[in-house]
Amino acid sequence: MTFDSYNRQKNAALLKAVRKSSSAWLQQHLQYHRQSQRPWSRIIGSMLCTFGKFTMAGKITLFGLLLIVFVAVFAPFITIYEPSAISGGSLEPPGPEHILGTDELGMDIWSQICYGARMSLIIGLAVALISGVGGGTLGLLGGYLGGNWDRVLLRAIDITMALPSFPLLIVIAAFLNPSILNVILALVFLSWAKPARIVRSSALAMKKQHYIISARLNGASPSYIIRRHIMPEVLPVLFVSILNIASYAIVAESGLAFLGLGDPTSKSWGMMLHYSTSFRSIYFTPYWQWWLIPPLVALIFLLLCLAFIGRDMERVIDPKLRMGGRS
Amino acid sequence: MAVQYATVLFIILVLNFFLPRMMPGDPFLILSADAENEVISVLTEEQREYFRSYYGLDRPVHEQFISYLGSLARMDLGDSIYYKVPVSDAIWLRLPWTALIVVGASIISTLVGILLGLLSARNREKAGDKLLLLGLISFSEIPSFLLGLIILLAFAARLKIFPLAGAVTPFANYSGPLDAAWDIGYHAALPIITLSLTQLTGTFLLVRNTLVTVMTKDYIRTAKAKGIGERLVWTRHALRNALLPVVTRVGFMIGMLMGGSVLVENVFSYPGVGSLLREAVVARDYPLIQGIMLIMAVSILSVNYLVEIIYEHLDPRVASYEAA
Secondary structure, three states, X not given: OOHHHHHHHHHHHHHHHHHHHOOHHHXXXXXXXXXXXXXXXXXXXXXXXXXXXXXXXXXXXXXXXXXXXXXHHOHHHHOOOOOOOEOOOOOOOOOOOOOOOEOOOOEEHHHHHHHHXXXXXXXXXXXXXXXXXXXXXXXXXXXXHOHHHHHHHXXXXXXXXXXXXXXXXXXXXXXXXXXXXXXXHHHHHHHOHHHHHHHHHXXXXXXXXXXXXXXXXXXXXXXXXXXXXXXXXXXXXXXXXXXXXXXXXHHHHHHHHHOOOOOOOXXXXXXXXXXHHHOOOHHHOOOHHHHOHHHHHHHHHHHHHHHHHHHHHHHHHHHHHHHXXXX | OHHHHHHHHHHHHHHHHHHHHHOOXXXXXXXXXXXOOOEEOOOOHHHXXXXXXXXXXXXXXXHHHHHHHHHHHOOOOOEOOOOOOEHXXXXXXXXXHHHHHHHHHHHHHHHHHHHHHHHHHHOOOOHHHHHHHHHHHHHHHOOHXXXXXXXXXXXXXXXXXXXXXXXXXXXXXXXXXXXXXHHHHHHHHHHHHHHHHHHHHHHHHHHHHHHHHHOOOXXXXXXXHHOOOHHHHHHHHHHHHHOHHHHHHHHHHHHHHHHHHXXXXXXXXXXXXXXXXXXXXXXXXXXXXXXXXXXXXXXXXXXXXXXXXXHHXXXXXXXXXXXX
């Protein structure tokens, strides 16, 4: 089977699957991207194809995630007060002045929630992208090129995976100044190994496939094969691992902030949890109802959104995964 | 494998040694917060020299590192600045509480996970099973401390069934050991439930999926053909073989539970090592932070190492696979 006919067959099968379950708009785009010969276009096509096959829960949570992104981006327009401005009395209950009330210093809680979304999303996105793209690239090179470089990489992956991440994170955060950048760097250091391992193993499996071998025998360079054939296949798998890293990073950041290791000048959901739970005997007062619950609900909502999107994605790409494993 | 764990341990030791030395400032000077470069010294130049040589900070770095390793080998983790006692004593005092909730949670989540997994595998594709699956998966996605906060708000703050904080009733006079055990169990209940819930889903899914695979095997058909009854086939033939991967999971679970207990203990103000860590962070008690992290890292590593060894003995296929 030449790789052209392989591609044509695969495209037809994918299109059939999508036609069953998605809108006309999606189909149109998909048709365009799948038939296009440019690699980036094919990547977009495979992403759209994945979203099209989501379950109801996946679509709802995707919408929820977009909502959080919207709140974070347009925070200045949907809030009245600055998040760290003293705009009211101390510990005011929710009312017309302050939708969600105020904290002990008289800062508006709704503003803190909106601006806090930025912190979680930035940490999640930055860590996931850096370790996903960086780890993925390392894994791709290791898996495809093999040799000594691959042996070193495998060793490094094994060691990083065995590091006890949370205790390490605590000391790093305690000793270095807890700025966003340091937290991101520490999290990248602890999380690059997983995407590297996933991409490495699927590149290794794909290398033995007939269409890649035939492309190589036809004189295609490694960079061409990686770009044109391996990347579009590996990307959905990598995307799932990126989503998982994003929620890991968000949990880690809020956990550190909850322990008091966050940046004290920043407003994040974890910091709000830290301040409210540090408030003396908060559970004997009504304050926890509007001070502790909002950041708690926001964090759980964000994490559940990421989890359900990741789960759906995994389910959709699973048959492809198995196909990649067969040589 | 042993080389890998030794390398990991070495990396942890190096980090633990160099991180404090990378911090800005000088241990014997006070950086003023008022002005940018204002430095206050309460000690004279000679006193600072004396302290530097007293603590060995004037020697070259590699000598300091070797003497650091030497003191670790003598189980000497330094002195806590805040508690004014050796770090190992401060940790030792709190360790039993952490051990209690970690061991309690691993036992409960394993037992309940096996039970639910068995039930779920037997009733596969029924509505109740699907609901259980969805519920448990959602629970597993909520990190332990957020789950702990929800449980605390619901059962302690709102319903007032369980205590809000602590490991024992303050100033309690126990009438006997049973009374004391009841009080300790009552206080440990919520942290243990929280930690169990975070690990329950993993065990549950593992048992369920392994059972489903095992049930398709030939020896199960043989057992059924012998006519020994559905119940015995499930428990004696299927479950016994499905428990093998659970052994590994218990080990790795203990590692994860130790990490999780740091945060969960703080949610419930439970006086274990995790609360000690938060107190150390608040007081900026660096030797204590380092000591706690080292003890936790070493225990997680040794549990994981132990599990791999045990698993190799239980399942010889693993060893031969790795050798190949």
